[in-house]
Amino acid sequence: MTPLLEIADLHVRIGSSHILQGIGFAVPATGVTAVLGRNGAGKTTTLKAVLGIVPKTGSVRLDGEEIGALPTHAIVRRGLGYAPEDRGIFAGLTVTENLRLAERGRGPHRYDLVYEMFPELKQRGAQRAGTLSGGQQQMVAIGRTLLNDNRMLLVDEPTKGLAPKIVTEVADVLERAAREVPILLVEQNLALVRRIADHVVVIEQGTVVHTGEAASLLSDPDLTRELLGVA
Numbered sequence: 015m016t017p018l019l020e021i022a023d024l025h026v027r028i029g030s031s032h033i034l035q036g037i038g039f040a041v042p043a044t045g046v047t048a049v050l051g052r053n054g055a056g057k058t059t060t061l062k063a064v065l066g067i068v069p070k071t072g073s074v075r076l077d078g079e080e081i082g083a084l085p086t087h088a089i090v091r092r093g094l095g096y097a098p099e100d101r102g103i104f105a106g107l108t109v110t111e112n113l114r115l116a117e118r119g120r121g122p123h124r125y126d127l128v129y130e131m132f133p134e135l136k137q138r139g140a141q142r143a144g145t146l147s148g149g150q151q152q153m154v155a156i157g158r159t160l161l162n163d164n165r166m167l168l169v170d171e172p173t174k175g176l177a178p179k180i181v182t183e184v185a186d187v188l189e190r191a192a193r194e195v196p197i198l199l200v201e202q203n204l205a206l207v208r209r210i211a212d213h214v215v216v217i218e219q220g221t222v223v224h225t226g227e228a229a230s231l232l233s234d235p236d237l238t239r240e241l242l243g244v245a
């Protein structure tokens with residue numbers, strides 16, 4: 015299958031640090047592709063480089079079209095939705111206002127889908143987003159990406175800091191969302207990756223050291239330990 019997103023020779027230098035050193039991988043047009051790697055490997059920077067949030071060199075092709083040189087707003091308009099690690103919630107605004115701010119273009123905006131997937135966001139529409147739990151804030155962050163007609167979602171560590179029960183809820187949500195749109199997911203929770211990811215990309219010190227099927231990596235304890243430092 016032709017990949018939807020193709021990244022080649024991506025370099026990011028910040029100050030004197032050469033953070034990404036020629037990252038390249040392809041993301042299929044369906045399912046969940048998980049980006050794995052130890053702390054500081056360059057996972058978040060990879061997502062930010064794809065979105066043009068950090069200065070980079072290299073190639074990013076979306077459905078065959080080169081988007082690497084475009085500014086972030088133009089990349090986002092091509093259909094890449096982003097749920098950042100800090101969730102990017104406006105704490106002082108209501109849930110509904112947070113969703114409205116994410117509306118891109120004239121729409122249609124898929125409120126029906128978002129409220130069907132997250133009934134709580136409708137019930138809590140008038141609540142200030144800063145008073146939501148971490149899991150609820152994550153639902154706002156993912157809900158915002160689903161409002162628009164995105165071709166791919168880039169989701170950074172959605173379960174970070176969440177209680178185990180909430181991690182399961184977020185996993186359910188991602189699994190459902192992935193039926194609508196492919197997801198490139200940075201995630202440290204390997205149980206969640208095992209459950210929802212189809213493909214994996216492992217990054218180490220700013221380079222790709224492994225790509226393949228999630229199941230074959232995670233069913234190989236020696237390889238998992240070698241690449242990720244955990245059993």
Ligand SMILES: Nc1ncnc2c1ncn2[C@@H]1O[C@H](COP(=O)(O)OP(=O)(O)OP(=O)(O)O)[C@@H](O)[C@H]1O
Pocket residue numbers: 028029031033051052053054055056057058059060
């Ligand atoms: N703005 C910056 N200025 C300087 N160094 C940075 C900057 N952003 C990231 N780095 C460094 O680049 C490396 C990769 O960071 P990145 O956040 O991409 O890693 P990560 O794999 O997402 O790690 P984590 O799992 O800890 O979030 C780290 O060593 C980090 O300290």
